[in-house]
Amino acid sequence: MQDTDGTPVRRFGLPTAVALVMGNIIGGGIFLLPASVAPYGTVSLLAFGVLTVGAIALALVFGRLAERHPQTGGPYVYAREAFGDFAGFLSAWSYWTMTWVSxxxxxxxxxxxxxxxxxxxxxxxTDLAIALAMLWLPALAxxxxxxxxxxxxxISTVLKFLPLLFVAVVGLFYFDPKNLGHFTEGGGNWTGGLTASAAILLxxxxxxxxxAMSAGEVRNPERNVGRASVLGTIGAALVYLLGTVSVFxxxxxxxxxxxxxxxxxxxDAMFGGxxxxxxxxxxxVISIVxxxxxxxxxxxxxxxxAAKDGLFPxxxxxxxxxxxxVGVLxxxxxxxxxxxINYVSGSGGVFNILVLVTTFSATIPYLLAAAAQVFFLLKGQREKVNPARLTRDMVLALGAFAFSFWLVAGAGYAAVYQGxxxxxxxxxxxxWMAARRPAQRPQDEAEAGAEGEATGPVLEAETVRG
Structure with missing residues (x-):
């Protein structure tokens, strides 16, 4: 395969794909998470466990979808295939918005x-110069x-994973149960604490x-996208859960x-100084970069x-x-x-609104991708569904959809409204983009219809035999 400039595509192997998943999941938030959820008590560890199950279900669904459509674009590709151009565009637009704002x-x-x-x-x-360097050095890479x-x-995944894992593992040897707070703090019931802490951790x-988003750059994506998604999620969960327990x-x-x-x-508590x-x-710093x-x-x-399908410039x-x-730039x-805007004009309100947008925008592609998998399973199309694992895949798809829906609900009213x-x-x-796309000629439509009529009975017969 070649790029649009004629040079060969350099593909990611499984280790690099796993590092991409882990590196994107583990940003800067992990370094504050234990303190953020501590006021709710150790019930927050239970919330972490529940969320981990939902995230793994979503990772498995992305793996199943990538087996069928191993193309760059991930959630956009799945939404467009299942529900058409408009749903695909909304997925691409939401995801794109989330990335550059975040x-x-x-x-x-x-x-x-x-x-x-x-x-x-x-x-x-100085702060502005540092922030811009953090943006443009990765862009140049x-x-x-x-x-x-x-x-x-x-390199960055290994360098940030090792110290976090060090705290997570060594901290267990210094673990003192007396440092733990109550299961629920503030006298509330455990379900309230679970929901409140989950809203922070979502x-x-x-x-x-x-x-899945970079499936076109992954070697053997039908196999490796799913494996990288699950292994990367489990690796991140390991750091999250063990690290939080050790700090607690x-x-x-x-x-x-x-x-x-x-x-x-x-x-400091473990070693002094x-x-x-x-x-x-x-x-x-390494984690964020x-x-x-x-x-x-x-x-x-x-x-x-989306641009390859005429839905973006x-x-x-x-x-x-x-x-x-062009997308990177x-x-x-x-x-x-x-x-x-954040540093020069001091318009913190504008910046905060846009950050709220990301919390909502991140979830739209997840919802549409999980719904696309449910759609394919219910349609029972042979080329999209493995009958031997239909029940298992449906449970995973519904679990992923519930997890994604929980993400939307946990974003809060302001985030949903602004988003x-x-x-x-x-x-x-x-x-604008749809109006600029060339209309399909009547002759092409007739040929497409004739092809559909010819292949339809064959697919139906194959489904019966399956």
């Missing part, structure tokens, strides 16, 4: 960790080609679709609930697939060295604009 948020979050690591004082000019994307992703697994057991609950650096506090804070800050590297690629893949559908360069420029408005902006873009 990239700006990641870059801004990374600035604080950088100051801890470098020992420098915050200032508006992407523009250099998939080989560089894969290399950066592998987006911890956004990124599970990364291998090494930092006293009262201190943890007020902590701004829970993993650093855990390191303050060197742990520097180590964790370095891991956080690695996540930005992967999400920059994701920001280009969805519009690339044609420039988004061209690749160079395996990477849709567009995402970097848009994220740069949001970052400038829906932003989604509707895409309707105008779709109308």
């Amino acid at each position: 990239n700006a948020a990641l870059a801004v979050a990374g600035v604080g960790y950088f100051h801890v690591l470098a020992g420098t004082a915050p200032s508006k000019g 992407n523009l250099a080609g998939t080989r560089w994307v894969g290399a950066v992703q592998m 987006y911890s697994y956004v990124g599970v679709e990364s291998a 057991g090494t930092v006293p609950h009262d201190k943890l609930a007020k902590s701004t650096a829970p993993f650093s506090d855990s390191m 303050h060197w742990g804070g520097t180590l964790i800050a370095a891991a956080a 690695g996540a930005l590297n992967g999400w920059t690629l994701m920001s280009a893949q969805s519009p690339y697939a 044609a420039a988004f559908g061209r690749k160079r060295r395996g990477v849709p360069t 567009a995402a970097a420029v848009l994220a740069t604009g949001l970052t400038l 829906t408005l932003f989604l509707f902006v895409g309707v105008i873009v779709y109308a």
Whole structure:
């Protein structure tokens, strides 16, 4: 296979695909999660477990869908195949919106960790320069080609995974049950604490679709996309769950609930001194840069697939060295604009609204992809369904849909409201693109209809034999 510039596509192997999933799931949020959920008690660990099951179900569904459509674009491809151009466009538009807005948020979050690591004082000019460097260095790695994307992703995933896993494993040897809070804090019932903590944790697994989104760059995608999705999700879950348990057991609950650096506090509790804070800050910076590297690629893949079908401008559908360069540049420029708004104009309200948009936009492609799998299973089309695992696949699809629906509900009213408005902006873009697409000639429609009539009985006969 070749790119649009005629150069061979450089494909990701299974390890790189797993690193892409893990690297995109584990961003900067993991370093604050234990403190964020501590006020709800240890019931938050149960919430983490429930969410992990839902995320793995979604990963398995993406693997099943990739077996049938091993193409770049993932959720967009599945939604369009099942429900038509408009549903596919909404999936692509939502995902694209989420990626470049969240990239700006990641870059801004990374600035604080950088100051801890470098020992420098915050200032508006310096902070802006650091944030822009965090955006554009991964963009340059992407523009250099998939080989560089894969290399950066592998290195950053290993470098951030090792210190987190170190805290997660070694912390178990320093675990003191006296540090744990109550199962539920504040005198509430456990279901309320479960729901409240789950609302904070819901987006911890956004990124599970990364291998499916880049299926066109994965070797043997019919097999490896599903494996990478599941292995990457399990790897992230291992870090999340063990890390949170270790921090809960090494930092006293009262201190943890007020902590701004829970993993650093855990390191200090285990070994004394303050060197742990520097180590964790370095891991956080590496984690965020690695996540930005992967999400920059994701920001280009969805519009690339849509552009190939005439639903995004044609420039988004061209690749160079395996990477849709226009999509990478567009995402970097848009994220740069949001970052400038954050630091220059001080319009925090505008930036906060756009961040809320990401929490809703991330879930639309998940819902549509899970619904597409349910549609294919109910239709029972032989080329899309393996009859031997029909029941299992249906349970997984319904579980993935429920998990995605829970994500939407957990986003909150403000996120759903703002996200829906932003989604509707895409309707105008779709109308513009649909109007520019060349109409199908009557002769082509007649030929397509004749072909459908000829192949229909054959497919029906095959279904009966199956």
